[in-house]
Amino acid sequence: MPLVEHNPVEGVENNVIGTLHAAQAAMEAAVADFVLISTDKAVRPTNVMGASKRLAELVLQGLASCNSATCFSMVRFGNVLGSSGSVVPRFREQIRQGGPITLTHPDITRYFMTIPEAAQLVIQAGAMGQGGDVFVLDMGEPVRILDLAQRMVELSGLMIKDDLNPEGDIEIQITGLRPGEKLFEELLIGDDPQATVHPRILKAQEDFIPWQQLQPRLEELKNILQTNEVPALRALLQDLVKGYSPSEKIVDWVYLQDQELV
Numbered sequence: 001m002p003l004v005e006h007n008p009v010e011g012v013e014n015n016v017i018g019t020l021h022a023a024q025a026a027m028e029a030a031v032a033d034f035v036l037i038s039t040d041k042a043v044r045p046t047n048v049m050g051a052s053k054r055l056a057e058l059v060l061q062g063l064a065s066c067n068s069a070t071c072f073s074m075v076r077f078g079n080v081l082g083s084s085g086s087v088v089p090r091f092r093e094q095i096r097q098g099g100p101i102t103l104t105h106p107d108i109t110r111y112f113m114t115i116p117e118a119a120q121l122v123i124q125a126g127a128m129g130q131g132g133d134v135f136v137l138d139m140g141e142p143v144r145i146l147d148l149a150q151r152m153v154e155l156s157g158l159m160i161k162d163d164l165n166p167e168g169d170i171e172i173q174i175t176g177l178r179p180g181e182k183l184f185e186e187l188l189i190g191d192d193p194q195a196t197v198h199p200r201i202l203k204a205q206e207d208f209i210p211w212q213q214l215q216p217r218l219e220e221l222k223n224i225l226q227t228n229e230v231p232a233l234r235a236l237l238q239d240l241v242k243g244y245s246p247s248e249k250i251v252d253w254v255y256l257q258d259q260e261l262v
Helices: 001-005 008-028 047-065 087-096 115-128 146-153 211-227 230-240 253-261
Strands: 033-039 071-076 101-103 133-137 169-175 201-204
Touching: 001 008, 001 047, 001 169, 001 211, 008 033, 008 211, 008 230, 033 115, 047 071, 071 115, 087 101, 087 146, 115 133, 115 201, 133 169, 133 211, 133 230, 146 169, 211 253
Parallel strands: 033 071, 071 133, 101 169
Antiparallel strands: 133 201
16 A cells, blocks of 8 residues: 555556456456445545546446446455565564564554465355445454554464563564555445345445546546646546545655656
């Protein structure tokens, strides 16, 4: 997520335009079902990663409104334990090296599920799609990351090193929230999800932009991406993505360097 915040043009190009091109190719090839893997960061996003994934959802919702023969659906969920970028492998490596474990905030929480759970539920949700559906997986209760780190230290047969136990083995260092990072994530934009035949899969009830209105805005987006105008990109994302509220100043390395040269 910080990587996307530092490189917003490439992030939007990949998540939005990449999804658009893949969806259009699926339509041309008469693919029966197209399932987008989305994220809880798409709900009231504070970062480009979340805003771009929500806009990718809007792209598929818009295409689905055109009575496409391809059935487009989206599955939104949180973190997958052990996946690329998961905190668990990172914490495990930090413990193996003797610490410290780095944590951005003591109160930060996240949703988690295992790789088999996520894979099975995504396949089952995709099979339920009727066109333009946004499915949300039941992730259970959010996990406090500090508690997760402490538990991993204990399961390794070690002790936390802090003011109460200065002779402990592993210290936990608080590094501060990263650009665009939220303390907690949400899975629903609205408050009235529908149940499905699967107890752990819900169907979100969310507004979308009709394709006739969205298509010209996507062309505008493509032009902005070509010129690397990050302020214009953020403004367009705010206009299209309900609830997108950037929490930080622009941190795009390339854009900031270009501004210094002007």
